[in-house]
Amino acid sequence: MTLLTRLSALLLVLLTLPGHAAEIPPPPEVTAQSWLLMDAASGKVLAAHRGDERLAPASLTKMMTAYIATLELNQGRIQENQPVTISEKAWRMGGSKMFIEVGKQVAVHDLFRGIIIQSGNDASVALAEHIAGDETAFAALMNAQAKKLGMANSHFLNATGWPAEGHYSTAHDMAKLARAIIYEDPAHYAIYAQKEFLWNGIRQPNRNLLLWRNDGVDGLKTGHTEEAGYCLVASAQQNGQRLIAVVFGTDSEAARATETAKLLGYGFRFFEGKVFHQKGEVLASAPVWKGTARTVKARLDAALAVSVPRGQLAALTTRLALKPTLIAPVKSGEVIGSIAVLQNGKVLQQANLVATDNVEAGGFFRRMWDGLRLFFKGLFG
Numbered sequence: 264m265t266l267l268t269r270l271s272a273l274l275l276v277l278l279t280l281p282g283h284a285a286e287i288p289p290p291p292e293v294t295a296q297s298w299l300l301m302d303a304a305s306g307k308v309l310a311a312h313r314g315d316e317r318l319a320p321a322s323l324t325k326m327m328t329a330y331i332a333t334l335e336l337n338q339g340r341i342q343e344n345q346p347v348t349i350s351e352k353a354w355r356m357g358g359s360k361m362f363i364e365v366g367k368q369v370a371v372h373d374l375f376r377g378i379i380i381q382s383g384n385d386a387s388v389a390l391a392e393h394i395a396g397d398e399t400a401f402a403a404l405m406n407a408q409a410k411k412l413g414m415a416n417s418h419f420l421n422a423t424g425w426p427a428e429g430h431y432s433t434a435h436d437m438a439k440l441a442r443a444i445i446y447e448d449p450a451h452y453a454i455y456a457q458k459e460f461l462w463n464g465i466r467q468p469n470r471n472l473l474l475w476r477n478d479g480v481d482g483l484k485t486g487h488t489e490e491a492g493y494c495l496v497a498s499a500q501q502n503g504q505r506l507i508a509v510v511f512g513t514d515s516e517a518a519r520a521t522e523t524a525k526l527l528g529y530g531f532r533f534f535e536g537k538v539f540h541q542k543g544e545v546l547a548s549a550p551v552w553k554g555t556a557r558t559v560k561a562r563l564d565a566a567l568a569v570s571v572p573r574g575q576l577a578a579l580t581t582r583l584a585l586k587p588t589l590i591a592p593v594k595s596g597e598v599i600g601s602i603a604v605l606q607n608g609k610v611l612q613q614a615n616l617v618a619t620d621n622v623e624a625g626g627f628f629r630r631m632w633d634g635l636r637l638f639f640k641g642l643f644g
Contacts, residue, residue, distance in 0.1 A: 287533050287534075287572045288533070290310040290526070290529050291525040291526070291528075291529050293312065293510065293522045293525055293526060294513060294514070294518065294522055295312075295510040295511060295512055295513045295519075295522050296313070296316075296318065296492065296511050296512025296513075297312060297313040297314060297316050297318055297433070297434045297509075297510075297511040297512060298311065298312050298313075298314070298434055298508070298509060298510045298511065298522070298526065299311040299312075299314035299434035299435055299438055299508070299509045300506060300507070300508050300509075300526045300527075300529070300530050301438040301442070301506065301507045301508075301509075302504075302505075302506060302507075302530070302534065302536050302568075302570030303441075303442055303445060303446075303498060303505035303506060303507050304504075304505060304536050304537075304538050304566065304568035304570070305536060305568040305569050305570050305612060306439070306442060307569070307570045307612075308435065308438075309506075309530055309534055309570060310526070310529070310530075311434065311435065313434075314433060314434045314435040314509075315416055315433050315434075315435050316433060316434075317416050317431040317432070317433055318431060318432070318433065318434075318491065318511050318512065319424075319426060319430065319431060319488060319490045319491040320417075320424055320430075320431065320432040320437065320486060320491065320494065320511075321424045321486030321487050321488040321490075321491035321494050322359065322382050322384075322423065322424045322484065322485060322486035322487065322488075322494075323424060323432065323437055323484055323485075323486040323494050323496055324419060324421070324422070324423060324424030324430070324432070324486070325378050325379070325382060325387055325422070325423065325424060325484060325486075326437065326440050326441065326444060326483060326484050326496065327405045327408065327409065327419060327440060328378060328387050328390065328391060328401075328405070328422045328423070329375065329378050329379055329444070329451075330408065330440060330443060330444050331394065331401070331404055331405060331408060332371070332375055332378075332390055332394065333444075333447075333448045333451045334408070335394055336371070336451075337448065340394075341371055341393065341394065342371065343370070343371055343372040344370050344371070344372065345370065345371045345393075346368035346369070346370060347368060347369050347370070347371060347374060347389055347390065347393045348366065348367075348368050349363045349364060349365050349366060349367050349368070349369060349385075349389050350365070350388070350389065350392055351365050352388060352392075352398075353365075353385045353386075353388040353389040353392065354385060356384040356385045356387075356388055356423070356425075357384065358384045358423070358425070359381065359382040359383060359384055360381070360383050360384060360385050360386075361374070361377030361378075361381050361383030361385050361386040361462055361463075362383075362385070362462060362463045362465050363377070363383070363385050363386060363389060363462075363463070364463070369386075369389065371390065371393070373462065374386045374389055374390045374393075375390070375451075375454065376454060376457070376460050376462075377460065377462060378390065379454050379455055379457075379484070380454070380457050380458075380459065380460040380467070380469050381460050381462070381467045381469075382470060382484070382485065382486075384423040384425065387422040387423045388422055388423065390422070391422035398421055398422055401422050402419050402420050402421060402422070405419040405422070406418060406419055409436070409440075412436075412439050412440060412443055413439055414432070414436035414439055414440060415436070416431070416432065416433045416435070416436055417431065417432040417433065417436045418430065418431055418432075419432075424486055424488070424491075425488075426488055426489075426490050426491075434509040434510070434511055435509075437496050437509050438496070438507045438509050441482070441483050441496050441498060441507045441509075442507060444482075444483065445482070445483075445498060445505070445507075446566075452481075452482060453481075455481065455482030455483050455484070456474060456480075456481035456482060457469060458474050458475065470485040470516070471483070471484070471485050471495065471497065471520075472516065472517070472520040473495075473497050473499075473520050473523060473524060476524070478499055478501075478524070478527065479499040479500045479501045480497055480498070480499040480527070481498060481499065481500065482496075482497065482498045483496045483497060483498055484496050485516075485519070487516070491511065491512065492511065492512035492513055492514065493512075493513045493514065493515055493516055493518060493519040494509075494510060494511050494512065494513070494519065495508075495509070495510050495513075495519040495520065495523050496508075496509045497509075497523045497527065499527050499531075501531050504531065504534075504535060504536045504570075505536075506526075506527055506530045506531065508523045508526040508527050508530070509523075510522050510523050510526070532573070533572060533573055534570050534571065534572060534573060535570070535571065535572075535573045535574075535575075535576050536568060536569060536570040536571075536576075537568065537569060537576055537579075538566055538567070538568040539567045539568065539569070539581055539602075539604060540563050540566065540567045540602070540614075541563070541566050542563055542564065542565050542566045543562055543563060544562060544563050545560045545561065545562045545619065546561055546562070546563060546583060546602060546616060547560075547561045547583060547585060547600070547616065548560055548561065549561050549585045549586065549589050549599050549600060549616075549618070550585075550589065551589050551590075551591055551593060551622050552588060552589065552590045552591065552633045552636075552637060553590050553591050553624060553625050553629060553630040553633045553634065554590075554591025554592070554593065554622040554623065554624060554625050554629070555591070555622060555623045555624070555625050555629075556620075556622045559589070559593055559599070559618045559619065559620055559622050560618070560619040560620065561585060561599055561600050561616040561617065561618065561619070562616065562617060562619050563602070563614050563615075563616060563617075564596075564598075564614065564615045564616070564617045565614045565615070566614070567581075567602055567604065567612060567613075567614045568612065569604050569611050569612045571606070571611070575606065578606065578607075579604055579605065579606055579611070580604070580605050581602055581603065581604055581605070582602065582603050582605055583600065583601075583602045583616075584600055584601055584602075584603075585599060585600035585616070586599050586600055588637065591622045591623060591624045591625060592621070592622060592623050592624045593618050593621065593622040594618065594621055595617075595618055595619065595620050595621050596617050596618065597617060597618045598615045598616070598617055599616055599617060599618050600615070600616035601613055601614065601615050601616055602614055602616060
């Protein structure tokens, strides 16, 4: 029986005690400086302790380094098989290493695995220099991406998490970053689940101990420095529900795995989630007035998902609303409506509907005729 399974069984017993049948108990006691549990699909924070406190993130930083690398790959600015010449700075990096050699050439895809699986400081610096020229310029890219992802309490000074004054992040921000890594590029996310990587004749295991436990854990990253303590960002999926758990500042490698497992077990036992609609899904056609077309399709600009206490999902409903009078011109991507998930009439989550295409203004007679129709429509309701 796995650790998460044992924890779930224990929580089930607690839930069925007298007086607890319809209650969500408080989260478990987690021995960490900061921690957070998030429903991945919706981004909803299910539980947290000092989740927005700025702390040293150690090698969790490398999640942002890897994320930028995937953006560069997907945009064609670097290639998987592209050789990278290893600088002396990268080779001399201390701490965890991939054991690349100065002056040698290593393919981008190998450096990427060296960062994620082996947590190589040398690999991180080498790839950062390849992408941006030097580590300082790469840190600027990191901070720009952090801003785009809404990581308001993060600031990066290097690609590795090497201790530096002013280099910080939070449990909440790291969960946001994990969510982007998971959903924006599933193919590269699969690498986070790999348990070991062999390079230069040295086989190194992934430091995320939860990967060896059959609990659906498939990522993401560990970190450790004397200042930061032992940190972990982990994600797991069970029965279609995905959670993200983050711990900062535990006492040991074993402790960070155990404390993270507590959070995941709690989340899977007491919460359930549902993705009602995926990003990009077309949900309606909106009438257009005074345009070259009579209608325009409305698609979701973000996935519509929720997480609620277990047992409440069946009672949720959705409500779609389009702009009552949409007049051309309409631009592709323009917000033309919304869809909401409701619980007892209260909005739990909402996403915008946007136009799939441009609709230009119609000719003179179309605009005149629709103007008259709108006049009488308003006059008679």
